[in-house]
Amino acid sequence: MxxxxxxxxxxxxxxxxxxxxxxxxxxxxxxxxxxxxxxxxxxxxxxxxxxxxxxxxxxxxxxxxxxxxxxxxxxxxxxxxxxxxxxxxxxxxxxxxxxxxxxxxxxxxxxxxxxxxxxxxxxxxxxHTGLLLSAHAVKICSYAPDLASSIAGIILSSNDVKFQSKCSLLLELSQSQEIGKQTVEDRIKEKIISVIETNDRKPEKIKEAAPFLFEDDPPQDLDPADLYLEEHEGGDDVFSFPD
Missing domain, CATH: 3.30.230 (Ribosomal Protein S5; domain 2)
Incomplete structure (x- = not known):
């Protein structure tokens, strides 16, 4: 220099x-x-x-x-x-x-x-991935196994086939065979730690929001009113008023 x-x-x-x-x-x-x-x-x-x-x-x-x-x-x-x-x-x-x-x-x-x-x-x-991680990043990584276990439990306990299929796609897991909970946990943990390490490598002055855990189209910002209408579109009125 x-x-x-x-x-x-x-x-x-x-x-x-x-x-x-x-x-x-x-x-x-x-x-x-x-x-x-x-x-x-x-x-x-x-x-x-x-x-x-x-x-x-x-x-x-x-x-x-x-x-x-x-x-x-x-x-x-x-x-x-x-x-x-x-x-x-x-x-x-x-x-x-x-x-x-x-x-x-x-x-x-x-x-x-x-x-x-x-x-x-x-x-x-x-x-060198994982080398010289900050103390803060190491602490966050220590929570990755529990977080991965919770997310895997939600995915595998769901009865929504489309939801599970989408999760398998995002996790890059084969959908042609039954996948065990440990495999799902390990893949989620890898992605969580990868995001933490990627963000930790950026100097403080140029750090931006952490990348998405799963590479997919990021959600668009919605107006609260639009979000409300989207959730209740076609449904009954949320509030009922007495006669």
Whole structure:
């Protein structure tokens, strides 16, 4: 990412997340991650701008809780809260001037470093389903099994053949054979979680209403009076008045 404040200044951030017992790239220990710094293609000490950038990121929106970020001279040491023991996060930040690498004096840009790290996080989140979900999304996903079970129960207990057929079509389930409750539940749960993950991947500033659970023609906005007439069209008057 290039800075608009300092033309030519570039910040690159690389983040690797692995589930190995030992990190294959850099040193990691428990709930801690080392952030290596490079300046003009050479190892560099940690700048104050970099530390400020790391501590100003909303890590909770990526399912992470930052405890501290400390300068260790040749690297920054980040400590996380409750990071799974099998998970390792490695990070590298590189600043350089694209026109005069190694020859132009400049100060690292906190805003640019922050944007670079966030872009790397967003890229991982976009490319790997279920990775770096926000704490809020994880909490909502925990309700998906119960919600799916309730919806499946409503569908399967209905005596309306057309309704069940429509639901099977929306769930992309075969209508040529009998389908068990667990299969219906699993498919509904998949769709619920997919919608949650899709909405969670969008940055807060551009988030729109969550997509429909089932891909079908969205309902048109109806005037309350039209909705009332539609529900009672052809029926008796709702209210009866005494003579």
């Amino acid at each position: 290039e800075s608009h404040r300092s033309p030519g200044l570039i910040v690159e951030a690389v983040i690797a997340i692995s589930e190995h017992s030992e990190s294959l790239c850099f040193r990691s220990s428990g709930n801690k991650t080392e952030v290596l710094h490079f300046k003009d293609f050479s190892p560099s000490s940690v700048s104050i701008a970099s530390l400020n950038a790391l501590t100003s990121i909303d890590w909770r929106s990526y399912g992470l809780t930052l405890v501290s970020a400390v300068d260790q001279v040749d690297h920054a040491l980040i400590e996380w809260e409750s990071l799974p023991p099998y998970l390792h996060i490695d990070m590298v930040i590189h600043c350089y001037h694209k026109q005069f690498p190694g020859k132009c004096k400049y100060q690292p840009d906190r805003h640019l470093i922050k944007k670079g790290v966030k872009l790397a996080l967003d890229d991982l989140k976009e490319k």
